[in-house]
Amino acid sequence: MITDSQIMQVYAAMEKICNEVNSMMVALDDLMKGKKFEQFSPLRWETSEAIGAPGYWLPYFSQRQYRKKGHLKRAAGFQILLKDNTTDNSIPFITCGISESDKELPTKNDDFYVAGWHDEEIQNSRFKINNTPFCYSKSESCVILSYFLRLTAISNQNDLNEMVVKPMAKLFETIHLNQFEPDNISKSNSDNISSIINLISKAVISIDTIKGPS
Numbered sequence: 001m002i003t004d005s006q007i008m009q010v011y012a013a014m015e016k017i018c019n020e021v022n023s024m025m026v027a028l029d030d031l032m033k034g035k036k037f038e039q040f041s042p043l044r045w046e047t048s049e050a051i052g053a054p055g056y057w058l059p060y061f062s063q064r065q066y067r068k069k070g071h072l073k074r075a076a077g078f079q080i081l082l083k084d085n086t087t088d089n090s091i092p093f094i095t096c097g098i099s100e101s102d103k104e105l106p107t108k109n110d111d112f113y114v115a116g117w118h119d120e121e122i123q124n125s126r127f128k129i130n131n132t133p134f135c136y137s138k139s140e141s142c143v144i145l146s147y148f149l150r151l152t153a154i155s156n157q158n159d160l161n162e163m164v165v166k167p168m169a170k171l172f173e174t175i176h177l178n179q180f181e182p183d184n185i186s187k188s189n190s191d192n193i194s195s196i197i198n199l200i201s202k203a204v205i206s207i208d209t210i211k212g213p214s
Contacts, residue, residue: 090212
């Protein structure tokens with residue numbers, strides 16, 4: 001059993017993490033609202049109170065989905081994953097991207113949760129443009145284009161705006177995933193993504209960084 005002081009230190013650390021994530025989410029909501037997006041998703045779900053699943057008692061992820069008026073089948077998504085208990089990640093990371101479906105997207109986007117890194121749950125196709133890694137993910141219900149950032153890469157509101165909000169808004173406005181094929185990227189898609197790369201190229205990380213040494 002860990003000591004009293006260790007318990008208090010861990011609790012204080014978790015409380016600090018939750019406060020910092022909350023501050024990031026509040027700032028993100030405001031910045032996305034400034035670009036005429038509205039959020040339509042809960043912050044988290046599927047935490048557990050079951051006696052046999054203590055790994056899911058903790059708030060292990062937070063997610064936001066944003067859309068514009070009249071665009072019920074398209075969304076910009078942002079997710080912080082601290083620790084997954086089924087496919088271990090070696091660092092906490094952020095997923096940014098866009099989702100598209102033939103029908104209205106759900107408020108709880110489980111496909112976005114696993115997009116790009118959980119190969120047993122969704123079909124992932126990884127590719128690079130100008131050495132910057134992206135992932136095209138496909139499920140029965142939607143397709144997703146995403147990229148990853150270290151959680152620690154976002155230290156202030158300017159970072160959030162430059163590496164998350166501007167790129168996501170640009171992807172939403174210019175990329176239509178039903179016309180997007182990662183193995184045969186059209187010139188227009190390539191040009192649109194290339195215009196985003198200058199904002200994120202130094203910060204984007206690969207799946208190898210997320211999963212760490214095998």
